[in-house]
Amino acid sequence: MDSAMPDASPSGSPVAKKLKLASAPTIEAPAVGPTTTTVAVPNASSGIRTGEKAQYREARKGKAELPKKKYYRQRAHANPFSDHNLDYPVHPEAQDWSVHYPAYFPAAEGSTQAKVEVADIGCGFGGLLVALAPKLPNTLMLGLEIRTQVTEYVSERISALRLQATEQKEGEEKMHHYNNISVLRANAMKFAPNLFERGQLSKMFLCFPDPHFKARKHKARIVSPGLCAEYAYILRPGGIAYTITDVEDLHNWMTHHFSEHPLFERLTEEELEGDVGVETMLDETEEGKKVTRNKGSKWISCFRRKEDPEW
Amino acid sequence: MRHPIQRLHVCAATARVYAAASNTLHVFDGSTGALLSSWSASKSTGAAPTTSVAADTQEGNDAETNPKKKRKVQEIDAAHAKSAVKDNKSDKSRASLFSGTTTNNAVSKILTTADGKYAVIATSEDKNVTVFSTQDGKLEVVSSRTLPKRIVDLALVDKDNTILCADKFGDVFGLPFFPPASDSESTEQTTGPSEVATDNFKMDIDDKTFESEEQKQRYIEKQKAHAAREKAAAERRKRLQVEYNIPFAHDFILGHVSMLLCLSTVTLPADHPEAAGKEKTWVLTGDRDEHIRVTRYPQSYVIDGFCLGHTQFVKTMLTPSWNLTSLISGGGDEFLLVWNWRQGKVLQKVDLVAPVQGALGAETKIFVPKTGDKHEAEQVDESVFKIAVSGLWEVPTVKGVLVAVESVPALFLFSYASGSLEYTSTLALTGNVLDVAVKQNNIFVSVDPVDKAAPLVEEHMLDQAGQWTPAEGDVAATVSGAVVKAVDLDEALIAAITPNVLYPVKSLRKEYGIRDREE
Numbered sequence: 001m002d003s004a005m006p007d008a009s010p011s012g013s014p015v016a017k018k019l020k021l022a023s024a025p026t027i028e029a030p031a032v033g034p035t036t037t038t039v040a041v042p043n044a045s046s047g048i049r050t051g052e053k054a055q056y057r058e059a060r061k062g063k064a065e066l067p068k069k070k071y072y073r074q075r076a077h078a079n080p081f082s083d084h085n086l087d088y089p090v091h092p093e094a095q096d097w098s099v100h101y102p103a104y105f106p107a108a109e110g111s112t113q114a115k116v117e118v119a120d121i122g123c124g125f126g127g128l129l130v131a132l133a134p135k136l137p138n139t140l141m142l143g144l145e146i147r148t149q150v151t152e153y154v155s156e157r158i159s160a161l162r163l164q165a166t167e168q169k170e171g172e173e174k175m176h177h178y179n180n181i182s183v184l185r186a187n188a189m190k191f192a193p194n195l196f197e198r199g200q201l202s203k204m205f206l207c208f209p210d211p212h213f214k215a216r217k218h219k220a221r222i223v224s225p226g227l228c229a230e231y232a233y234i235l236r237p238g239g240i241a242y243t244i245t246d247v248e249d250l251h252n253w254m255t256h257h258f259s260e261h262p263l264f265e266r267l268t269e270e271e272l273e274g275d276v277g278v279e280t281m282l283d284e285t286e287e288g289k290k291v292t293r294n295k296g297s298k299w300i301s302c303f304r305r306k307e308d309p310e311w
Numbered sequence: 312m313r314h315p316i317q318r319l320h321v322c323a324a325t326a327r328v329y330a331a332a333s334n335t336l337h338v339f340d341g342s343t344g345a346l347l348s349s350w351s352a353s354k355s356t357g358a359a360p361t362t363s364v365a366a367d368t369q370e371g372n373d374a375e376t377n378p379k380k381k382r383k384v385q386e387i388d389a390a391h392a393k394s395a396v397k398d399n400k401s402d403k404s405r406a407s408l409f410s411g412t413t414t415n416n417a418v419s420k421i422l423t424t425a426d427g428k429y430a431v432i433a434t435s436e437d438k439n440v441t442v443f444s445t446q447d448g449k450l451e452v453v454s455s456r457t458l459p460k461r462i463v464d465l466a467l468v469d470k471d472n473t474i475l476c477a478d479k480f481g482d483v484f485g486l487p488f489f490p491p492a493s494d495s496e497s498t499e500q501t502t503g504p505s506e507v508a509t510d511n512f513k514m515d516i517d518d519k520t521f522e523s524e525e526q527k528q529r530y531i532e533k534q535k536a537h538a539a540r541e542k543a544a545a546e547r548r549k550r551l552q553v554e555y556n557i558p559f560a561h562d563f564i565l566g567h568v569s570m571l572l573c574l575s576t577v578t579l580p581a582d583h584p585e586a587a588g589k590e591k592t593w594v595l596t597g598d599r600d601e602h603i604r605v606t607r608y609p610q611s612y613v614i615d616g617f618c619l620g621h622t623q624f625v626k627t628m629l630t631p632s633w634n635l636t637s638l639i640s641g642g643g644d645e646f647l648l649v650w651n652w653r654q655g656k657v658l659q660k661v662d663l664v665a666p667v668q669g670a671l672g673a674e675t676k677i678f679v680p681k682t683g684d685k686h687e688a689e690q691v692d693e694s695v696f697k698i699a700v701s702g703l704w705e706v707p708t709v710k711g712v713l714v715a716v717e718s719v720p721a722l723f724l725f726s727y728a729s730g731s732l733e734y735t736s737t738l739a740l741t742g743n744v745l746d747v748a749v750k751q752n753n754i755f756v757s758v759d760p761v762d763k764a765a766p767l768v769e770e771h772m773l774d775q776a777g778q779w780t781p782a783e784g785d786v787a788a789t790v791s792g793a794v795v796k797a798v799d800l801d802e803a804l805i806a807a808i809t810p811n812v813l814y815p816v817k818s819l820r821k822e823y824g825i826r827d828r829e830e
Contacts, residue, residue: 080568083821085685090601091619189568190600193617215547215554219480219568225553226482226566229606233614249548256551262612308613311591 057152064163069125072153077210078146080189080220088191095195100182101140116140116196118203119234121188122222124286126154128207129183130161131284134176135276139202142195143183154183189227192234199236203277206243208287211250223254225261232263235305240267244281244300246291251299264303272302312802313795316757316767317812318418321748324427327448328748328755330768330790331418332798333812336432337790338448341750344789347448349797352416352434352441415804417812420464424471429453429488431474433462435812440465440476440486454490459556464574468592468608477574477596481567483611484557491560564611569600572642572819576608577630577652585636585653595638595652597625599819603640605652616655620648622680624819629703631727633710639732641700643820645679647714647725649732661725661732663698663716670721670737671696688820699816704747706754709775711735713754715744717816722747722756724777735777741765745813753782755790759813766791 056071078084089095097116098105107113118136120128123143132141145151161178168175186195209222218224223243231241241264243254258264272278278300282288291298318331326341334352339345416436423430423445430443430450438461442453460478467488468475474486521527547554555563575595579586592608593615603618603625623643630638630652638652641663649659664677671677678697680687688697702715710728722738742760749755756769770787772780810818 087685090622091617187568193602193604194619198614198616213544213548215550218553219566224566225563227568229565229612229614232612233617252549253551262610309610311589311607311610311613 057156060156062159062163064160064167066160067153067156069153072125072149074147074149080146080187084146084187086185086187086191088186088194090194092193092195092197092200097140100142100184101179103177103179104140114138114140115200116142117201118142118205119144119188119192119196119201120205120207121192122146122206122209123154123183124208125150126157126181126183127284127286127289128205128280129154129181130157130178131280132276133178133181135280137176137180139180141181143181144186144188144192144195145183146185146187148185151183151185158182189222192230196234198233199239201235202239204231204235204239204241205277205281206241206254207281207285208245208291209243209250211245211247213249221250221253223257225257228257228261228264232261232305237305237307239305240277241303241305242277242281242300243302244285244288244298246287246296246298248297248299251301255301258301258303262309263306265306267302267304272300275302278302312800312805313763313767314798314800314805315742315745315759315813316791316794317745318421319746319748319755319757319768320421320423321750321755322423322427322430322445324423324425325445325448326750327427327445328750328786328790329421329423329430330757330794331421331432332767332794333800333808334416334418334434335794335798336418336421336450337794337797338430338445338450339786339790339793340448341786342784344784344786346789346793348445348450350443350450350452352418352439353437354416414811415800415808417808419462422465422467424467424488426471429471431465431467433465433476435461438462438478440474442474442488456486456490456559458484463571466574466576466594468576468578468594475564475574475576475594477571479570481569481571481598482555483564483566483571483574483594483596484555485562485564485609487560493560564594564608565596565604565606565614567596567598567600567602567604569598569602570819571596571598572624572626573597573628575628575630577635577638579635583635593652595628595630597628597640597642599624599821601625603628603638603650603652605655616652618648618650618652618655618657620650620657620660624821626816626819627700627703629705629712631705631710631712632707634727639703639712639727641703641714642816643697643699645677645698647700647703647732659731661734663700663714663723666714666723666734666737667696667698667716667719670719670723670739685821689822697817697820699820701744701816702747704749706749706752706773708752709773709777711773711777713747713749715747717814718743720744720758720761722754724773724779726777736779738771738779740769743814755787767794 053071060067104114117139118141120143123129123145126143129141129143143154145154158178158181165175165177206222212220235241241258245251259266282298288298314332316330316332320329321341328339328341330337334354335349337349338347340347414435416434418432419435420433421430428445430445432441438458439455440458440462441455443450444453458476458478460480462476463479464477466475472488474488475483476486477483576592577595578590578592581588581590594606594608594611596604601621601623604614605616607613607615621642621644625640626642628638628640636651636653637658638650639647641647645664647661647663648657649661650656651658664679668677676695678688678691678695699717700714701717704713706713710726712725712727712732714723714725720740720743722740722744724735725732726735740756740758741762742758745757745759747754747756752773754771754773757767758769766788768787768791770782772782
């Protein structure tokens with residue numbers, strides 16, 4: 001979930017829009033009668049409808065070279081309320097994880113089955129996952145992303161990395177195997193309980209989520225009183241919810257709602273000292289890098305899942 | 312033309328029968344069928360919401376209230392919204408607004424308190440929760456509260472001191488049964504927001520050239536308005552509290568991102584083995600995305616579990632009073648699921664195809680998904696019948712469960728005496744079943760009769776063996792007669808509201824054929 005909301009001054013945004021419109025190549029439908037089916041309009045600069053993207057994506061499947069992001073771009077916003085056309089398991093036990101983590105499924109005899117323990121909700125182009133993979137080398141991590149093409153990119157990226165690791169020649173510096181990360185197209189706001197059992201996760205990341213500025217749209221935000229209860233459900237006691245954003249208002253919002261929730265307590269800076277999650281989130285997410293490039297500020301808050309209260 | 316009774320309810324304490332046809336609620340004596348009292352919700356959909364909005368308008372600024380108003384009308388009917396907004400006052404627009412209503416402000420839920428002294432109803436179009444006192448069967452409005460979103464279900468908790476309202480947006484709110492005195496004050500506080508300070512507005516207009524003074528003024532005005540809007544927007548953005556736009560005392564209980572469809576509560580008494588020596592309450596919520604969520608109450612920030620197993624929307628749930636840890640649920644699937652809701656485990660999958668086939672006749676094709684493909688339901692022919700369970704009711708005297716399937720002229724009885732749910736018998740009806748109310752062994756069923764002269768309510772007796780006999784006495788006939796007499800609507804209007812008021816369940820099925828907007 002990239003934040004593509006213009007953070008610039010309000011007067012700046014209409015101008016930007018206008019410029020964008022002016023520079024965008026006008027897509028006219030030349031003599032496309034109502035009877036003709038969709039005609040691919042050749043348009044090299046936009047890449048839309050030329051089939052170029054699709055061709056690229058098809059051609060590079062199974063290759064060890066890393067995919068190029070520009071062929072997988074998709075508009076930043078997806079409506080979390082719409083039905084989409086999602087595939088999701090009826091319940092967590094129905095999910096076939098062996099497709100995602102063939103190296104860990106099924107478990108070796110005598111050992112317990114490893115389960116996904118870390119979730120990156122709205123993983124975008126997967127920077128956090130790829131960076132975390134060698135740092136938590138035997139923890140299964142899953143990225144959830146609602147946009148199909150972006151999910152495809154992450155999936156291709158991971159398979160390319162896995163392939164690179166196996167094709168390594170002797171003498172080269174040993175590369176991480178990347179067998180412990182994967183990605184799934186999902187609407188985490190609706191279907192997280194379909195994927196994770198109660199208390200399955202030890203870490204959960206919400207990195208640079210869509211701010212949904214309008215007050216009316218509060219329900220579309222990734223953090224809300226109702227969703228906090230759901231995050232508490234999938235996190236185990238002691239597990240940590242990480243949030244990072246470049247939008248101060250959203251930071252205040254997320255911090256407020258997690259802090260208000262009786263099952264979460266905010267971690268202090270001392271407690272987060274040297275935390276692998278925080279470090280990676282700050283510097284390795286795609287958005288995080290972009291914000292650094294633009295010299296923007298980043299706000300972080302992390303919360304520990306408390307034990308269920310007595311009742 | 313007569314309007315069928317879309318909601319039927321029997322008050323356990325007083326045995327009175329509540330029947331709602333369109334926007335009118337009637338109360339009848341349960342033994343004689345005598346009409347005790349009637350009440351009608353405001354019919355014109357525009358009227359009720361605008362009164363509450365109008366109050367806001369005076370205090371709030373225009374920028375704040377206009378979108379609100381627009382939104383409300385849009386929800387009613389996008390096609391008619393424009394005409395309704397344009398000439399709100401003329402009679403002509405009333406008519407157009409009227410024909411644009413999708414439900415005619417139908418009563419969508421009736422509840423009565425355990426002591427029988429109060430009744431609570433929800434109305435669909437004005438989104439009101441109305442509490443009545445029912446002294447001697449006379450309906451007196453105690454309070455009426457307007458929620459921002461359409462109410463899908465109601466339940467009572469805290470020994471009837473709290474009304475739980477589940478709305479279409481996925482949230483559940485708890486309202487005190489009697490609005491506290493502070494409510495009237497808080498209304499003023501919440502509706503008088505953000506005084507937009509435009510006085511400290513400064514603008515550099517020296518470096519701009521204007522053709523006329525008039526143009527300059529216009530420009531300044533425009534910039535001022537713009538700045539004010541931006542400021543208000545920035546203020547709103549900074550607000551940390553969720554704005555539910557509920558101007559009266561309420562508690563947020565829980566929220567789904569999916570559309571909620573049903574709500575129920577279970578209270579385990581202190582001596583129940585699962586309760587560990589203390590009386591405990593849970594809220595169960597079913598949504599359109601196949602979830603059943605189990606939440607503690609009042610510790611509603613703790614989700615105790617989910618019951619996941621449906622492959623279609625969950626429309627209705629029932630916890631049999633003789634087996635409180637089990638739950639029966641139904642909706643868009645061609646089966647019911649019996650759960651141990653404490654563990655989130657399916658105990659039994661109960662087929663509905665055979666009984667429904669029996670009721671509809673062998674020539675009707677019933678849709679049974681063969682693959683896990685979600686598109687499958689759309690690929691089949693329109694004539695193929697898709698089962699949508701619309702209601703579940705318990706008959707404690709025979710440990711039976713009644714199952715209604717939308718658009719089926721029958722009621723199915725299942726026995727739940729031996730630990731598993733077994734099909735027992737089918738009660739054939741004169742029309743599609745709309746709602747059911749249980750009074751001991753007397754079962755009242757409201758129907759949408761094929762024969763336009765047939766009564767709107769049927770009363771049947773159920774014996775211990777699960778056999779049905781027509782009830783003696785003429786309660787059903789008098790109830791039906793009184794409703795027919797009281798509610799007389801235009802034929803076209805009834806045709807327009809029928810899908811939403813009488814047959815709202817089947818449209819809950821997801822349409823995957825429509826391509827995602829984002830792609």
